[in-house]
Amino acid sequence: MMMKKEKLFTHPEKNVVTDENLSLNNIPFNEVIKDWIKDYxxxxxxxxxxxxxxxxxxxxxxxxxxxxxxxxxxxxxxxxxxxxxxxxxxxxxxxxxxxxxxxxxxxxxxxxxxxxxxxxxxxxxxxxxxxxxxxxxxxxISAKKEVQRLISYSEKMSIAGKLATGIAHEIRNPLTSLKGFLQLLQSGVKEKDVYFDIMVEEIKKMEAITSELLYISKPISNNIQKEESIITMLLEVIELLRPEAKLKNIIIELDTEKAENIHIKGNKSEIKQVFINIIKNAIEAMDNQGTIHIIVSVICDEVRIDVIDEGIGIDDDQIQRLEEAFFTTKENGTGLGLVICKEIITRHQGTITYFQNKDKGSTFRIILPLLKR
Ligand SMILES: Nc1ncnc2c1ncn2[C@@H]1O[C@H](COP(=O)(O)OP(=O)(O)OP(=O)(O)O)[C@@H](O)[C@H]1O
Ligand SMILES: [Mg+2]
The missing domain is CATH 3.30.450.20 (PAS domain)
Structure with a gap:
């Protein structure tokens, strides 16, 4: 179909849009606009x-x-x-x-x-x-979503890669003790059962941490949201990040007194990715030993997760730029972590905010709607 261009210019003086004639009926090229909307x-x-x-x-x-x-x-x-x-x-x-x-x-x-x-x-x-x-x-917006998915996946893979050092350490320790016990057993030691129990425990530790690593390395395959426990997701993420924290003598403390057994509706893989990004940022913000407090509380029909670090904090200039894609102060940072967190949390009808602590470090606060039963 051809655009009836000539009509556009028949009454130029009437083309001025004012409050009085702000209706398609008053505009002479009405039909042209309609055709354009319909086809173009x-x-x-x-x-x-x-x-x-x-x-x-x-x-x-x-x-x-x-x-x-x-x-x-x-x-x-x-x-x-x-x-x-x-x-x-x-x-x-x-x-x-x-x-x-x-x-x-x-x-x-x-x-x-x-x-x-x-x-x-x-x-x-x-x-x-x-x-x-x-x-x-x-x-x-399917093309935009696909790009977001790819960026999100490459960020996940980059995190998995960066965590590998800490995890390799974490696995090497139980492996060393397993080797020692095997040697003891080989030499014909008597109290075998005690050693077997310890060995099973050590293997369980390695199993937990490697399966967490494999889980976060999996591509996000769907957008399915299910009922998920906030505390379980946090515990699994802390399990994965503890080796990294341990390398820097950082303790991660989870305080769930004010919020036990609470659930949200969400995509587990995505929400865990947010927790990983935020807690990993907290670890990276701290040079020396210290504690990261994670406080979970319920406020009305929402859950609040505060990740409080004792790190370098964020100055006013930085606060303006935190949500900018590719803004990073780290040598190996992508500057995409927080951008992805924000996108995921917004999609889950939640918010993410951050502020400087009074004494030291900063707090990153995630708020998500609780699952209504
Ligand atoms: N807890 C924090 N304390 C101080 N600064 C922070 C904290 N979290 C984030 N930042 C600042 O925000 C910047 C952007 O963080 P973001 O997670 O988006 O990317 P990144 O951590 O630099 O890179 P990546 O996430 O790929 O490792 C960081 O480089 C850092 O300067
Ligand atoms: Mg980060």
Whole structure:
């Protein structure tokens, strides 16, 4: 279809947009805009009535989701979203203070595959008819998500590599004692059972730490969120990071008195990656021996995880730049750790903040919504 360009310039004086004529009906190239929206925009533009029924959708829906526009007119908006995101959107858009809401969501295509999209919903009240509408913009962000996934994976691998030194140490110690016990057993020592028990314990230690390392090296394969225990995830991460801390004489203390047996809905692999990044940063911020306190507490329907270090702290200049991609003060840092943490936590409807401690070091605070039962 050709764009009717000539129409664009028929009444130039009327093209000035003021408050009075801020309606498509007052603009002479109305039809051209409609055609352009219908055929040329890369994003899906859609209009829904107050009850959530689809009134109009641009042709981009065929390219992005595979549906022909005429086949889906009158569909309910809920058919385009997974149940959870639909509920979040509903809650936010029903709030009279919100005129607009944005979310990243996985939307089903006609072929059953899900695709990452950025969705913007705007409430619109037609000044003439007084009718309310919702205008939805849907942007395909699958390419951006794939890049994020790759960056996130390479960061994970880089962390796994960096942890290897500490872990090699941690494994060498039990191996040395295992070797010693085997030699004792070979020499015909009597109290064999005692030695066997210790050997099994040592092997269990090695097993735990190597399986943690393998777990974090696995690519993030899905976005499935399940019920997960915060304390279990923290304990597993601490297990992995303790060797690194031990090399610097740093103790990691976990205080869960104010929050036992609490669960969130989340992707275990991703949440653990956040804990690893934050605790590893805390270890790296400390030159000498000291303690990292991890305090978990429940506040209303949220869980708060404070990672408090005794390190060099963050000065005002740095605080502005912490969330910048590639900002690092470390020789081997990627400067992506916190960027990825922020992205993961935001996707889990949480927040991540940081501040300087009064005496020494800094605190990184993660807040996540608790699972409602
Ligand atoms: N606990 C902390 N104390 C002091 N500075 C910190 C702390 N955590 C982060 N920073 C600062 O923020 C910067 C960015 O951290 P980020 O985790 O994003 O990347 P990185 O640690 O430098 O690299 P990588 O995570 O790849 O090892 C760090 O280089 C450091 O200067
Ligand atoms: Mg880091």
């Amino acid at each position: 925009t890369n994003d899906i533009i859609s209009i829904w009535d107050k009850s959530g029924k689809l009134l109009y959708i641009s042709n981009a829906v065929q390219r992005i989701l595979g549906y022909h526009p005429s086949d889906i007119v009158n569909w309910s908006w809920r058919k385009f979203l997974n149940k959870e995101d639909a509920n979040i959107i509903l809650k936010n858009i029903m709030n009279p203070n919100n005129k607009e809401y944005q979310i990243e969501s996985q939307i089903p295509q006609l072929n059953g595959h899900y695709i990452w999209c950025h969705v913007t919903i705007i409430k619109h009240r037609d000044t003439q008819t007084k009718k309310e509408y919702y205008i939805g913009f849907i942007k395909d």
